[in-house]
Amino acid sequence: MVKALWVRTGLRPSFFDFPNPPPSIERIPRYRYNDSMKNWITALLLCSFSSALALSWQGEVIYQVMPDRFFDGDPSNNLDVDKAGPRDWHGGDLKGLTSKLEYIKNLGATVVWLTPIYAQPTSKQGGTAGYHGYWPWDFSTVDPHFGTLEDFKTFTAEAHKLGLKVMLDQVVNHFGYGAPQVLSKPDWFHKDGSCAKLGDNEIFCPLSGLPDLAQENPEVSKFLLENNAFWTAQGVDGFRYDAVKHVPLEFMRGLAAQNVKDKLYTLGEVFETSLSSTVKIASFQKAGLNSMFDFPLQNALNNAIMGERSFDAVRIVLEKDEEYAAPDELAIFLDNHDVARFASKSPLLKDDEVNARVVYGIRALLTLRGIPTLWQGTEIAMRGGIDPDNRRDMRFEATWTPAEKAVFEATQEALKVHKASSALSKGTQAVLPVPEFQADDLMLFTRTSSDQKVLVAWNNAAERKSYSLKLAKLPPEFANLKLENPQELFGQDAKVSLKGGYLHLTLPARAATAFDLKGL
Ligand SMILES: [Ca+2]
Ligand SMILES: [Ca+2]
Numbered sequence: 001m002v003k004a005l006w007v008r009t010g011l012r013p014s015f016f017d018f019p020n021p022p023p024s025i026e027r028i029p030r031y032r033y034n035d036s037m038k039n040w041i042t043a044l045l046l047c048s049f050s051s052a053l054a055l056s057w058q059g060e061v062i063y064q065v066m067p068d069r070f071f072d073g074d075p076s077n078n079l080d081v082d083k084a085g086p087r088d089w090h091g092g093d094l095k096g097l098t099s100k101l102e103y104i105k106n107l108g109a110t111v112v113w114l115t116p117i118y119a120q121p122t123s124k125q126g127g128t129a130g131y132h133g134y135w136p137w138d139f140s141t142v143d144p145h146f147g148t149l150e151d152f153k154t155f156t157a158e159a160h161k162l163g164l165k166v167m168l169d170q171v172v173n174h175f176g177y178g179a180p181q182v183l184s185k186p187d188w189f190h191k192d193g194s195c196a197k198l199g200d201n202e203i204f205c206p207l208s209g210l211p212d213l214a215q216e217n218p219e220v221s222k223f224l225l226e227n228n229a230f231w232t233a234q235g236v237d238g239f240r241y242d243a244v245k246h247v248p249l250e251f252m253r254g255l256a257a258q259n260v261k262d263k264l265y266t267l268g269e270v271f272e273t274s275l276s277s278t279v280k281i282a283s284f285q286k287a288g289l290n291s292m293f294d295f296p297l298q299n300a301l302n303n304a305i306m307g308e309r310s311f312d313a314v315r316i317v318l319e320k321d322e323e324y325a326a327p328d329e330l331a332i333f334l335d336n337h338d339v340a341r342f343a344s345k346s347p348l349l350k351d352d353e354v355n356a357r358v359v360y361g362i363r364a365l366l367t368l369r370g371i372p373t374l375w376q377g378t379e380i381a382m383r384g385g386i387d388p389d390n391r392r393d394m395r396f397e398a399t400w401t402p403a404e405k406a407v408f409e410a411t412q413e414a415l416k417v418h419k420a421s422s423a424l425s426k427g428t429q430a431v432l433p434v435p436e437f438q439a440d441d442l443m444l445f446t447r448t449s450s451d452q453k454v455l456v457a458w459n460n461a462a463e464r465k466s467y468s469l470k471l472a473k474l475p476p477e478f479a480n481l482k483l484e485n486p487q488e489l490f491g492q493d494a495k496v497s498l499k500g501g502y503l504h505l506t507l508p509a510r511a512a513t514a515f516d517l518k519g520l
Helices: 002-009 037-052 094-099 101-107 149-161 218-232 249-261 275-286 295-306 312-323 351-367 402-420 422-426 476-480
Strands: 062-065 111-114 138-142 165-170 238-241 265-268 331-333 371-375 428-431 442-448 453-459 465-470 495-499 502-507 511-516
Touching: 062 101, 094 101, 094 149, 101 149, 101 402, 138 149, 138 218, 149 165, 165 218, 165 265, 218 249, 238 249, 249 265, 249 275, 275 295, 275 312, 295 312, 295 331, 295 351, 312 428, 312 442, 351 371, 351 402, 351 453, 351 511, 402 422, 422 442, 422 453, 453 465, 453 502
Parallel strands: 062 111, 062 371, 111 165, 165 238, 238 265, 331 371
Antiparallel strands: 428 442, 442 453, 453 511, 465 502, 495 502
16 A cells, blocks of 8 residues: 555655655655545645645746855965965855845845855865865865854855845765765765666766765665755755766655655756757656756757857757746756856857847846846856856956946846746746748747736847748737737837738847737
8 A cells, every 4th residue: 555655656766765764755654554545535636736836936046156266254264275276265155155145135136056065075186176065075064164054054044034045055976085984884885896787877886986875775865865854954945956867866756855845945957958858857857856957958048149059959948848847947047167157158259249148148048937047157247168267256346347247237137127027037938930031040939927928039140130920820819919019128129010910020139038018
């Protein structure tokens, strides 16, 4: 009976032996001792009910921070800091981040995602320090460079006072290089020599040589779940899970169930950008994570907006939304700490043009379904190539150039527009067909909420351009369209009109626009 329930609801991983009782399935014993048909139905109804009430972060805007590279609020913890070394500690910390929460709120973000703060190796590994936080040596201690657990609690409390949520990065795949546990608990790790026999190399073999945790060992799963409960108890609102494609799906299913119980939002990273990777990315959302990063969309947006390629790949990615359990919950972004800066994509472009493309990219992002996620510095079009050049220290108002200030203000304004528009922040998305000869440069879709419908049009051409689309080729609702001074929400010089059975659009060069379709 119990086994059958687990199988049918997916609540109980099949081969994982969770601690007793597993925290993620505390509710199961309620059904364990009664196998009447009535309770079967109740159980199944409850499961579907809880799924229907899954947490949503639609309407939120995530701001990603790498604390070491954000702001130094406490010089007393600057051990081995070398700001000139791109792979060294730079001195940023939790006190500094706390002091800049007003900045993040003022920009218009609502969630702070901070990269991990665990205690790191005490010396450099392969020429790189643990400033990034992804090499945990001690999973329940804050690295002294970042501060203390009290500093983290203060940060979380101050964020909440400002109405900001906190999402903490969690590593569940590995320990840091040289962690003492590799010697003291050898059974906790997959071995280089034998891992390939266990199945998928990507899951069971070490990632970049990092000590790879054996989640199928009950002690390991217990350790990870208890550690997750420890950070939950510090008052966070959500977790970002690193490198989940290297972790058994069944373990993530159990972890997600624990977080659901605690009403925490979960966001997973599968760093794959190809158009065919959506199936794998979607599998983790189906396993219970609320959100996943939309890397294929990030790649397609970069190629189109910075790389001047066709919008075809963007359309193909969005057509795959049906593969996701909740495409509207996907985290969408232009860049992050693992890819080159969005502003670095076309080194041959002039500075002003790069800045204009970043504003175009940010506006485009804010018209799409999903939860916009901004990496620190993208709001000032910060430059930088691949890791570690993409992790330059954040700079604030006092050192901005006029051009950086202008990008910040455009981002801030675009975020206000996004927040004020229920359609842009929470509406369902429908991609509209465009004729093949216009498809390279024209992207057209609607976003619809209960009280607003917005027509989104992106023009990727290098010049101001007019497009005419047959109403008969658009969805039937367009036949009833009446345009009464349609407003372009981002305040750009763009026009939309109806004449002779056509929808006419005139759009600025390389711009993402959005019209409030009153009357549709
Ligand atoms: Ca410091
Ligand atoms: Ca692994």
